[in-house]
Amino acid sequence: MVFTQAFRGVFNCSRTLSSRIFRVFDSVSHERGLQNISKKSLAYFFPSSFAAEHFSYWNKSSHVFSSKLGGLLLAVGAYSLSWYIFSTKVEADANFGVSEQLKEAEEIEEPTTQVRFPKWLEVMESGVLKRQRLLGAGPRFMTPLRVKVYSVGVYVDEKEARPVLSGFDYSNPEQLEGDERFWSTFCIPRSIPGEGKKGFGKTFRLVCIREVAGKHMQNGFDRGLLKRVRDAEKKMNMPDGKQALKKFNGFFLEKGSMAVGCELLFVCSANGTVDTWIDGVHYGQVKNDALCWALSDMFLGMKPVSKEIKQQTSNGCFSWLQES
Incomplete structure (x- = not known):
């Protein structure tokens, strides 16, 4: 409803503006003796919209740019131009999506959002500085309109992850992407020697590509994680996930508005x-198996919130496992 009202407002404004612009153009061109030239030129290049038999309409308000179609064309054009300007601004900003300590690192660019990700990331894991490797990165879309909100890069502690995942063998990335056993192993939250479970360090690096309110970010993660932490408690004996999620979501509210280029690390x-x-800035630590598992499953499970993120991570993981 809000989107419909907003679009209707832009549509009506564009229609009125287009009518006024072309009335002025018509008046000026008439005074300068250019009216016939402009009519013939437009009729030549746009015969369906400016047919010769419709020349008399130019002295009225019924030509195409005063119509509803004209308003729609200008509205769509203005919207497209705004996104072009935004994407150009992002591409021109050499520091977009990269924190100060990462500027000198070797990077790759996520093509959909133009966000750059360092191939190696140094993070603090429970007070210990560790180096993690980028497997892949992709965009996160929201709403049925697929509005790009942020880009996500997936990193792993290579020394910890390789022994856990090296037993899997695939002939192509698609096999890896569709194997539930692989991702169940990948998402194990922590090592439990007595049960034969082995976890490894991983980081999800998010970079905002539009300004986002902390409340909106909280709502988005709540939708993606709440059902998962409940399933973790019921099906995998991982309790207290709901309380852990509440604390985790509180960090977004504490931060408040997140500007374009804001970097979030979930280590x-x-x-x-x-x-x-x-x-x-370190906002806090939450110790909970359900939350750890849910974060990984949200991006990389069998029903990921972004197919692009999982696909790119699968491609990178396949290449990494092929290395000797």
């Missing part, structure tokens, strides 16, 4: 903890 250690960093 998941092999001991079942999640450390949240926003723009280089």
